[in-house]
Amino acid sequence: MSFHNQITGLILAGGRGSRMGSVDKGLQPFRTSTLIEHVIARLAPQVASYAINANRNLTRYQELAGNVPVLPDYLDGYAGPLAGLQIGLQFCPTELLLTVPCDSPLLPADLAQRLHAALSEQHADVALAVTMQTRPDAATPQRQLHPVFALLKTSVLPQLEAYLASGERRMESWFKSLRVAEVLFEDDAAFSNVNTLEELQALEQPLVPAPPSQHDAALHVEQAQHLIAQQITPLDASLTVPLCSALDRVLAQDVISPINVPAYDNSAMDGYAMRGADLPTPEQAQATLKVIGIAYAGRPCALEVQAGDCIRIMTGAAMPAGCDSVLPQELAAAISENSVTIAHGVIQNGANRRFAGEDLKQGSVALAKGKLLRPADLGLIASLGLAEVSVQRKLRVAFFSTGDELRAPGQPLGQGCIYDSNRYTVFGMLTRLGCEVIDMGIVRDDPQALDAALRSACQQADAIITSGGVSEGAADYTRDILASLGQLSFWKLAMRPGRPLAFGQIRDGAHSAWLIGLPGNPVAVAVSFYLFARPALLAMMGAQAPQATLQARAQTAIRKRPGRTEYQRGIISRGTDGRPEVRLTGAQGSGILRSMTEANCIVVLGHEQGNVAAGDMVDVLPFEGLI
Ligand SMILES: Nc1nc2c(c(=O)[nH]1)N[C@H]1C(S)=C(S)[C@@H](COP(=O)(O)OP(=O)(O)OC[C@H]3O[C@@H](n4cnc5c(N)ncnc54)[C@H](O)[C@@H]3O)O[C@H]1N2
Ligand code: MOO
Ligand SMILES: [Mg+2]
Numbered sequence: 001m002s003f004h005n006q007i008t009g010l011i012l013a014g015g016r017g018s019r020m021g022s023v024d025k026g027l028q029p030f031r032t033s034t035l036i037e038h039v040i041a042r043l044a045p046q047v048a049s050y051a052i053n054a055n056r057n058l059t060r061y062q063e064l065a066g067n068v069p070v071l072p073d074y075l076d077g078y079a080g081p082l083a084g085l086q087i088g089l090q091f092c093p094t095e096l097l098l099t100v101p102c103d104s105p106l107l108p109a110d111l112a113q114r115l116h117a118a119l120s121e122q123h124a125d126v127a128l129a130v131t132m133q134t135r136p137d138a139a140t141p142q143r144q145l146h147p148v149f150a151l152l153k154t155s156v157l158p159q160l161e162a163y164l165a166s167g168e169r170r171m172e173s174w175f176k177s178l179r180v181a182e183v184l185f186e187d188d189a190a191f192s193n194v195n196t197l198e199e200l201q202a203l204e205q206p207l208v209p210a211p212p213s214q215h216d217a218a219l220h221v222e223q224a225q226h227l228i229a230q231q232i233t234p235l236d237a238s239l240t241v242p243l244c245s246a247l248d249r250v251l252a253q254d255v256i257s258p259i260n261v262p263a264y265d266n267s268a269m270d271g272y273a274m275r276g277a278d279l280p281t282p283e284q285a286q287a288t289l290k291v292i293g294i295a296y297a298g299r300p301c302a303l304e305v306q307a308g309d310c311i312r313i314m315t316g317a318a319m320p321a322g323c324d325s326v327l328p329q330e331l332a333a334a335i336s337e338n339s340v341t342i343a344h345g346v347i348q349n350g351a352n353r354r355f356a357g358e359d360l361k362q363g364s365v366a367l368a369k370g371k372l373l374r375p376a377d378l379g380l381i382a383s384l385g386l387a388e389v390s391v392q393r394k395l396r397v398a399f400f401s402t403g404d405e406l407r408a409p410g411q412p413l414g415q416g417c418i419y420d421s422n423r424y425t426v427f428g429m430l431t432r433l434g435c436e437v438i439d440m441g442i443v444r445d446d447p448q449a450l451d452a453a454l455r456s457a458c459q460q461a462d463a464i465i466t467s468g469g470v471s472e473g474a475a476d477y478t479r480d481i482l483a484s485l486g487q488l489s490f491w492k493l494a495m496r497p498g499r500p501l502a503f504g505q506i507r508d509g510a511h512s513a514w515l516i517g518l519p520g521n522p523v524a525v526a527v528s529f530y531l532f533a534r535p536a537l538l539a540m541m542g543a544q545a546p547q548a549t550l551q552a553r554a555q556t557a558i559r560k561r562p563g564r565t566e567y568q569r570g571i572i573s574r575g576t577d578g579r580p581e582v583r584l585t586g587a588q589g590s591g592i593l594r595s596m597t598e599a600n601c602i603v604v605l606g607h608e609q610g611n612v613a614a615g616d617m618v619d620v621l622p623f624e625g626l627i
Pocket of ligand 2: 497523
């Protein structure tokens with residue numbers, strides 16, 4: 001049996017938040033949501049189900065987590081984490097309970113898996129996370145226990161209850177009475193918890209932009225993305241287009257609903273509209289109502305029902321005066337030409353009535369500026385009666401490949417030459433992003449040719465995407481020309497593939513354009529486009545389109561060197577237990593484009609991460625929706 005099925009998660013959110021001014025920590029805003037939502041996103045894939053231990057705002061927690069159990073302490077007076085553990089163990093439906101605090105939003109994705117392995121191997125009662133921390137006052141790293149990150153057997157509950165009954169409340173000293181397995185985690189930051197609002201702010205801004213003098217330092221992926229996001233502002237250019245031309249474009253203004261949707265109360269079923277007051281009581285068992293008229297969608301019935309009356313009604317027809325409930329016709333006990341019989345208990349008072357404005361209220365924001373318009377968005381705008389919509393003008397993006405060895409498909413291939421594939425990958429990605437593309441072909445490895453091509457692109461385009469010539473070879477000129485025409489922001493990244501990438505802005509006369517110089521290797525082109533060109537272009541469009549990662553279990557071990565982020569081509573599928581699992585597509589060389597076409601996702605292995613064992617959870621970026 002997979003370890004997931006044996007583990008119930010418990011998020012400890014029952015503290016006073018004293019050092020944060022007594023706020024409810026789990027509900028504090030963090031990045032785009034709340035602390036606890038980040039914890040849930042990390043914990044949920046690792047466990048069969050989870051509950052929250054909270055002592056305040058119970059309904060709010062329930063709403064955020066989608067109706068998971070929210071358990072207040074059994075002991076009174078904010079008795080600390082052991083009180084949370086007690087109620088968690090009492091509730092726990094599985095053999096094992098995994099606790100995590102609500103204020104550690106970066107908790108490890110492989111926490112459950114690694115604690116579980118140690119617990120089983122060492123036949124322990126509890127497995128705890130440990131990291132090595134170097135404190136300013138100590139010369140060597142010290143072992144730091146994280147007792148709130150614990151995997152426990154539920155069989156320890158009687159021991160915990162006896163300990164609490166003796167008046168004890170300290171967690172670490174209780175653990176001393178148990179068989180404990182300690183598991184060393186490398187990434188200390190994953191256990192960072194937030195005690196003060198200052199710490200929260202510090203965690204919100206972990207990305208320190210590199211100073212301009214450090215162009216040559218290899219930036220972390222997140223630092224580079226942060227620099228791009230800091231520098232790019234949306235173009236201020238919109239136009240009004242007919243609805244059918246707005247698909248895949250970015251909304252330039254909020255769409256405000258001019259009407260209530262639906263505009264009037266109506267029926268959700270074909271059946272009989274009636275007064276809920278006429279439904280039979282248990283004593284009556286049945287009631288027979290007189291059918292006095294018929295209501296169609298688009299043809300309302302003007303009659304008003306009196307006690308004992310009903311009106312035959314079609315789905316979407318306006319509710320007739322006096323009616324508040326609809327009996328679906330298949331639930332009637334008997335139907336004759338002029339009457340319908342209803343048994344007790346088949347519908348509730350108010351059933352099957354759609355209220356005016358239940359979808360959208362007049363004057364409310366139906367869609368927010370920045371939305372990338374998908375088919376359902378067009379439908380929603382149409383449902384408001386709007387035939388046109390204000391969208392961002394299409395981004396104009398010029399692109400070309402660089403390299404003396406490149407030949408266009410369809411041309412003969414000379415000695416030492418290869419076909420230009422990057423331009424077609426880039427064309428596809430730009431087109432999918434809804435850009436107006438300007439294909440400038442192949443440019444030779446020649447500084448003058450490159451200078452001329454970039455100036456011409458700058459005259460025509462908002463952004464320029466090139467490939468090749470950004471590394472340190474004798475024929476790699478892109479960075480130098482970029483620097484001579486404007487400003488190079490950074491070029492070297494701690495990632496693979498895609499180590500070199502030139503990002504900056506160039507000017508020619510009154511025109512300026514952002515330049516993203518992708519590396520030449522074909523897989524590096526695709527990966528770098530995803531990670532840097534896509535967010536940069538979307539930011540220029542003013543679009544809100546975050547990349548969604550998900551987690552999957554690695555089917556095999558993956559080799560990974562800490563100190564750079566790696567992106568490996570993978571195939572994600574549903575495992576025999578119904579959960580996502582991922583395998584690599586084979587050789588990962590950055591020139592092997594075939595393994596990119598075989599893949600349906602990229603496995604993202606974080607900067608600090610080391611080797612991945614088979615069965616570990618890894619982050620995955622699905623291609624669907626990206627390219
Ligand atoms: N001494 C070092 N050499 C290299 C390093 C390094 O750190 N030190 N980095 C390697 C990495 S990683 C990459 S990625 C490449 C990046 O190279 P460039 O951006 O300078 O690109 P080129 O040198 O022009 O070409 C590299 C490679 O890609 C092929 N290529 C180029 N354009 C296309 C195209 N349009 N279609 C298909 N294939 C293309 C080209 O023929 C080369 O094989 O540098 C490494 N070197
Ligand atoms: O960035 Mo390179 O793609 O590792 O060859
Ligand atoms: Mg090169």
